[in-house]
Amino acid sequence: MIEDTMTLLSLLGRIMRYFLLRPETLFLLCISLALWSYFFHTDEVKTIVKSSRDAVKMVKGKVAEIMQNDRFGGLDVLDAEFSKTWEFKSNNVAVYSIQGRRDHMEDRFEAAADFAKAHLPEALRQQLLTYEREKEREKEKDKEKDEKKETSGLSYPSILEQQILTLDREMLDKLSATYNEAGTTCLVALLSDKELTVANVGDSRGVLCDKDGNAIPLSHDHKPYQLKERKRIKKAGGFISFNGSWRVQGILAMSRSLGDYPLKNLNVVIPDPDIMSFDLDKLQPEFMILASDGLWDAFSNEEAVRFIKERLDEPHFGAKSIVLQSFYRGCPDNITVMVVKFKGKASEQ
Template sequence: MAYSKPILDEEEEGVLLVLESMLSNFHAIMSILQSPDLYRRMFEAVNTKEVLLLLICTALLVISLVRLTSNNNRISCWFNSITNFTLLNSFNISSQFDQGSEWSKEGHHCYIHSTQGRRPCNEDRAETRTIKTETGDVHLYTVMDGHGGEFCVNYVHSVLLKQLENKIRQIKIITSKKSIEIKTDLFKEEFGEVPSCVKKYWNGGKTLSSTEMNGLKTESSSSEGQTTEARCKSDDFEYKISDTTYSDETANTKSTISREQIVLTSGRKCLEELPMPNQLEKNNSKTPITKRTKKFVKSTKMKSEKAGKGEEKPKGPQIVDYIGSNGELLYAKLMREEILACDKELIKRAKKAGAIGGTTLLIAILDKGTLWVANVGDSRGVYCSENGQVGPLSFDHKPSQLKEKRRIEAAGGFISLIGVWRVQGILATSRALGDYPLKDKKVVVADPDILSFNIKDLKLDFAVLASDGLWDTHSNDEVAEFINNSSKDGKAVRYLAEDSLNKGSQDNVTILLVNLNKLIQ
């Protein structure tokens, strides 16, 4: 059976002719490229000193023009990524921390300098803040070394410091020696309504436990052999309990009245057993204990359900959980939980934004002569005393460390040597904030190590917090010696950063210097 040729209109014939022309041109170009004479002529034309010199000069001119432009725009970051043989996250959102590739900052007896090394962009961040409180100034210092883009380091820089500052100010107001009325007004003025846990803390005094702050007050003695009388309290009852030795008659009645017959249940507390009150044992013949138990459980359950409907349970730690028994601020607990909470929220946001990078964190808080230092990653802090003794404020988290290596391998990961030891062959630090692909595998964590130092007892002169770009070329003693032989000001940290780059540091270098001796005086 024969098929007739389809009839084409003028437009279809025109398109067909264009396609045929393009196909013929393609065949012609391919035939030329496959000819050996073409490559021989091109090699002879390029293989002259004049042409090679011209190509080199043109390449250097293009590189110089691009590097003269702003280092924060996407084109420059993309070009620098090519010259450094990496394109990792070079198209991330531009940084809100717009201070360029090199910047300096001064605080109260504190000096910061940051300079860009051979990296696509300067992802380091550093900050100093003085928090005015009711009981005196609290100083906060931090250095962060971002990697794989600026999203994570910008988030931590903008969120974590603000959260810490707010929590410190709240606790200082709560624990101040002013009257409750004045403290209430101060709290409302800055932070809004006073939480119920704070009101209970004020009413109960400084010895309240965490369970009492949550609304359930229980004071009982649980140690064996204790003969003192304890009092158990809940929302609906109050009984006196005495841990005295039972006589033989009491032991005989234990078959009818046992501990299992009285239980305490509440919407806020798990089911637990209570000792038998003596009063109930005396009245056992008149009122069966089983009936009283049923009524007691029922009434407690109903009231707890009603209370649960009107009052929501708090999520996470409350502000009074960071106050010690003597009214002191528990900085170690505050820093740890705020860092972990920030990292948890950061991972959620990073997954939505597709930001696979992360950041290290080195943060120090100075309050009343005590310096608290929390570290996550391979940024490092050192101190120098008045007599020249040098010591570490933190310890690096490197995959090659035995403790970190065992933790990584226990999580099913590995470390490999690619220039330096890396987690999964990727990250050169074993702890960081962000880095959600590695966090999902549980091979990288954000748990901080926290140390405290008494400035007066150790007679500390100054402290240096810096990113790993400095420590790649300088030891702790070398940094302390450099600062001791300098003016200990902004020029000193700038010269130290330049010295690190001159000695071959490939990374960004950010240095924060605190003159602790002058600050305490």
């Protein structure tokens, strides 16, 4: 996707918000005017100092009030008031999403993401039902494991890969017909009784907290600067260049995606997922985090796991807190975080 450029007007507005209107800036202004008043004894300046002190008290009072009502973890008040947020909570899963400093919410409301949401879950559900029925029939026939594998030809990784590649072809057909250049990442976690299978396309990322509190990567970002990706892009006749970050053809900040039909036509961006499987009995996970790249601009895997581990008792299992903390740290992107709690000593699924 082509990221939106910041206009001069919005830049000036943000400078006003983040520097000139901060309580610290007003406080320094008060000190400067107070010193001027002390040495030159001007009534006008004394009046300005009093007004500035009142302004600082008002702003600090507003900060304290909002911080007390909602645990923003230091979130800038002015930004919080103008940012759009979405949230979801059900049993052991919580999601929190914020538009942040972007002009649009690309994490959720755009054609490629909408298409994936509308088609991929149902396609996976149908294929998984077929797979489970085949397994049951094979159990009834009491066949050997090798014979089962030959008969079925299906597995969780193969199902995920097949459905993601099919989705991309359908998406390209639909979006290219209207010259819609939208694209999206794809991060899918498939949970069974003893195994977790994760498929990833793009730079959304998953990380798991195991029984010892370790951060276990569930995926690896697809970035143009990576050696494997760079070689593939060059072999296809493409290039990468730096434009705020390393980008394919100077445009896209990831080397794999769904959609993005102009770059797919050049074969410099591909939809092939990386798929990893994890033994749940061995890891005995406490929770996992699935998040868009906005979070990972502000947090490492280890930092994110530590942060959420300390906040699992919150209503959103820490998802809301880490999103807002990422925003406070200056993340310029949309931020979407899902936290999934697993069955274990610290949580119940």
